[in-house]
Amino acid sequence: MILITGAAGYIGSHYALNFSEFGLDDIVIFDNLSTGHIDTIEKLQKINPKIQFIKGDLKNKDEISSVFKKFKIDSVIHFAALSQVGESVINPSLYYLNNVVGSINLLNSMVENNVLKIVFSSTAATYGEPKYTPIDENHPQNPINPYGNTKLMIEKIMDDYDKAYNLKSIRLRYFNVIGADEKTRIGEWHDPETHLVPNILKSVFNNSKEFKIFGDDYDTKDGTCIRDYVDVLDLADAHRLALEYLNKYNKTDVFNLGTQEGQSVKEIFNISQEIINQKVNFKVVEKRLGDPKILLANSSKAKEILNWQPKRTTFDSIKNAFKWEKVLNKN
């Protein structure tokens, strides 16, 4: 049985769905519903009635420990975290407690119960300002905000736990995640939403909103920042492959997950406008501090070693995300 933390949230729920659809259905989900949704869990359980759900908080050692006593867990996929960069700058204490202490409680419970395999959601934010592009896994890690710091700390803790306790981890460093289930059963559901694509799509239901584009005089093709957008369903595939790899080779490793095909902010606006068939209001404002002009993943390692290949185009991802926004907006 696998334990998935944080699967009431965006990326974890798509992974739970993907895992179920591959007939791998022995899953227990642990989530405190702080940013995730019980509706998402109920939908997942409808699709796969064998999914068990435990409402609990990683900050509480007893709550997470008891899951390992109750179920026979073989491995863990760890999505649960707080992940808003701005909030982490204003309230770092919340982030260190939730992400770092929460992960330590999880890892300690694993070691105590001899569960020694984990796949972890890390992030491109651990790299900080890019020194070169595309960014590979050997790029220096110098996060520029508390959120990125928490993720880097957890990676380092995992290294030490490997040496001391033989706990093997695969860290997947995601770039910008977009998209939704093709059948529109689940999708991205953050409140507040801080990500560009869902916010543009939401403007269909609230057209008074004016978007800010932070700088259009970067040294890029159209002057706006370039980012690497990867589909949430492709990400789910990568997690399944990472777990297979971990089960087969029992080795700690790290992989970037992105497409290496950057899109500028203006391009994302143009694709979105085409999909929603509507103009979106935006104005160009001052650049933000610490916003690199270009962030691209070199994901060749994941392609070579995990045999992972992102399949969805940005157009398809945004189309699926828009179908989902329509569902969300009906609720």
Ligand SMILES: NC(=O)c1ccc[n+]([C@@H]2O[C@H](COP(=O)([O-])OP(=O)(O)OC[C@H]3O[C@@H](n4cnc5c(N)ncnc54)[C@H](O)[C@@H]3O)[C@@H](O)[C@H]2O)c1
């Ligand atoms: N969305 C992105 O673009 C992106 C990019 C890079 C990395 N990540 C990482 O991927 C993971 C998932 O991101 P997401 O966008 O799905 O976030 P999300 O907020 O939708 O999901 C996170 C889930 O974790 C749960 N959770 C948080 N703290 C918890 C705790 N202490 N105990 C139990 N459950 C807890 C929340 O309730 C939620 O269901 C996070 O670790 C995030 O840092 C996300």
